[in-house]
Structures are given as structure tokens and as C-alpha cells.
Amino acid sequence: MQGLLAQGISVRFGARPVLQGLDLPLLRPGEVTVLAGPNAAGKSTLLRAIAQLQPHGGRVTLDGQDLAHMPARDRSRLVGFMPQTLPGASSLVALESVIAALRAGATIGARQADHAALAVMEKLGIAALALEPLSALSGGQRQMVSLAQAIVRDPRLLLLDEPTSALDLARQVRLLSELRRLAGEGRIVVAVLHDLALAAQWADRIVLLHDGRTHAEGRPEEVLTPALLAQVYGVEARVERCSRGRIMVLIDGEHAPG
Template sequence: MIDQLQICEFNCGYARQFVLRDITLSGLPPGQLVALIGPNAAGKSTLLKAIAGLLPSQGTIRLGSTDLAALHSEQRLQHIGYLPQTLPSASSLVVYEALLAATRTTRMHVANAAAAVDTVLAELGLGDLAFRRFDQLSGGQRQMVGLAQVLVREPRIMLLDEPTSALDLRWQLKVLTTVRERADRLKTTTLFAIHDLNLALRFCDQVIVLNNGNLLASGPPAKVLDPELLYQTYGVDTRIERCSQGHLLVLADPPRATASTPLSHPEETQHAVACR
């Protein structure tokens, strides 16, 4: 049996209010890279936390024959690696120790754990940081180490909440290339929240579009993302074109003027400033 990730009539949120309702996703095969896109407060982080078992939820969530919803949070994290938006806290731990500690939840043999740490450091290009303390790292470096703590555990599902947010272009590409290679090699199903639509188009197999707590669309990005959907989601006009290498690109135009937010004439703006 293929260990597809299946989500059906999934409701999740906080103690007094569900943020997302009736989310249903057809089976996501192993090795899929799935981008969660949508505006701020669309529910992307909420969905990732709920799948990880960190927020209340109702509905069905299965990985193959395993009912993840029936597992306690600690049991669920045996199958799942979760990277939050918040950066790992500064501490006196060195990076190598932090990665080795992350393997303990998997009950890896000590020798295998050490080999896994060395592999991840090499894959992410973090060898120079291995014996640096957390409190000596920049925000971007800490984000990379946080990702390394997820990768070293080799989970069946990875949930990454804006894994490129604190990174420059080079490291954004490094992160998504490494995650892509891991998905292909280890057949890890990966869901990641991201705001950069062009990175999503470049690397992912599917996109899930959320807005106002609702699932607007899901499927292959070339079929799902079109100007009409993107206007419905973000309220901006877009064009989708191909670059010289054949990759799809989203090009955004300035927001439309609406009746509720009229464009002011320069004279009106100057008069408003003068009257303050």
C-alpha cells in the first residue's frame, strides 16, 4: 500500500474557534512537494500546526494505514518533522549537539545518528557551523539549522512553515533544492508554506491555495495558478509567462483602484498634506 497522505473534512484552529473548515485533500503520494500559498492569515500556519498535532482538530488525516488523528502529539511526531516560523532560540548549544539531540526522538542508533548529522550538514552546506554556538548565529543561519533538525530525523512527512523567510536568494535556492532532492530520494511528503509564488512554481509538484480559512484550489501549479484565481486570492492583477528556460513565472501588476480605495490626484494629496 502506497503511504499517501489523505485529509478529509478536516477542521482545525484554536480552543474556541476553528480557523479552517472542511479541508479535504485527495491522496498526496510519497515524494510530493506541496506548496501552501495564500495571503497573510489565510490559515497556512494553522493547517501545518494542526497536521503536526499542535492545535485542536477534527476530521480524518491518514498516512497510508496510519490514522494520525488518533495518535497523541508525541506519537504523531514520530512520523512528522515540523519546522515553525519562529527561529530556534539562541543558546549555548553548538549546532552539532542540537542536531544530534534531534535524532533522539527517532531512536536512531548512535552511529547512525552521527552519520545522519554529517550527511545533513554536508547537504545544506553547514559544515562550517557544526561547532558554532546558537547564540553566535545570525537569524538566517538559525533558520537553516532549524531545517537541519527536521531533515536529520528523516520523517515520512515534513511540514515547513516559511522555511525561506529569513534567507537570501542563494540560501532560498539551497533549501528548496535540498528538500526537493530529499523528497525524490527518500519519498518524503513535504508541505511548505511560502509567499514566493515563483519559487513554488519552480520546485513544487502541487499547490494548495488558501484564503479566509477556505480551500480555494489544489493541484499541479501549472493547472491551478491562473490570473483569475490569483486575483481572487490576493486582489492583484497578474500575468503568467515563461522565462527563456521554460519555467513559469508570475508577474504582478499594481493593485486596481476600487470604489472603496480611490486613487487620489496629486493636487488632492498635496492639499491633504497641507491641511494636517
């Protein structure tokens, strides 16, 4: 079975359940899937569980292979993970950090690694940052370097946790365009996004989380409805289309339960 499947994912932090037997539909190659939902819905926890960075119950398979039972080095070749932020105290320069990410999952010569890492940074428009210390970069610049680290091994599955949160508008478009291109090459792309307008524009599928479970999933127009937004986010919203046919979510106020 080609794709990513997560079944019965459960995570507890102490006595508090965060994810409660959560199932995801089969996420197929070529698609960008957005995980959406209010704060504390479990989006980042789910992403880390899929990446096997968070202990969890349940099962995650990629193309039929159980990721939990896969050697870490093999898994690192297949799965690219972009955290919300990179540590700012690192002594590495940006290029060194991308090279380190590449060599963590592949046996590659030094010169080849240098060229591959720099090529990815050039593609993302951040080659000028190559020799800058990570500690000197802005939050948005560190996010772009983090994306370079996640994609430099050419992963089958790309997981991104709030990748646009510190980016200006132009960088958001560049990053999301790159995600669309990567998915178009046959990868599975899963991203946590808070901005529903971006999710509506760029996602093939939205999975809406609520109370640690999958509340709804489907195409943006199926998930971003006034009724679901009232149930999950507690807001009164209008969902309309702009002159280019794109979905717009307009929040009018808090939802008053009837």
C-alpha cells in the same frame, strides 16, 4: 492508501474560525506540495494541525494511519516539522540541537548520533556552524539548522513552514534543491511558501488556501492563473513563461472588483 490525507480540518482560536472543514487532496510520495495563500489564510495553522502540534477537528492520515492516534514517539519518526524560526535564546550549539532532534525519535548510540547529525549538516552545507551557539546564528543560519533537525530522522513526511523566508538566494536554491531530492527518494514534502515564483518553479502541486478552506489545487500552471490570483490575493497579475519555459507571476496592481 499511500500518501497524506487531511479531511474536515477545523481550528478555532477563541471565537474566530481559522480553518473551516478544510480538505486536502491525497498528497503522494515523491511530490513537493506548496501551501500558498494570503496572510491569515490558515497555512501555518494547517501545517501545525497536520503535524499534530495544533488541536483540531477532522482527521489526518499518513499511509492510512491516523496520526492523532499514533504514539508521539512513533509519529516523530515519521513526521519532520520545520517551524518558521528556531528560538534564538537556546544554550545549545547547532550540532547538539540536531543530535537532540535525532535522539527524540530514535534509540541511537552517542557516537552514531554524532556522525549522523554531522553528516546531515555537511549535506546542507552548514557543517562549519556545528559548534556555533544557536544564539549566535543569523536567522537564515538558524533556518538551515532547523531543516537539519527536521530531516535528521529520515522522516516519511516533511512539513516546512516558510523555510526560505530568511535565506539569501543561494541558500534558497540549496534548500529547495534538497527538498526536491528528498521527495525524489519517495517522501511527501509539504511547504508553506509566500513567494509564488518559487512555488511555481519548485512545486509539483500548489494548494491555494483562502478564508480557511482549500480554494484551488493542482499543478502550478493550473492554480497560478490571473483569475485565481485576483480572487484570492486581490491583485491584477500576468502569468507568463520565461525563455526557459518557467512560470513567471507579474503583479501589475490591485484588483478592482467589477
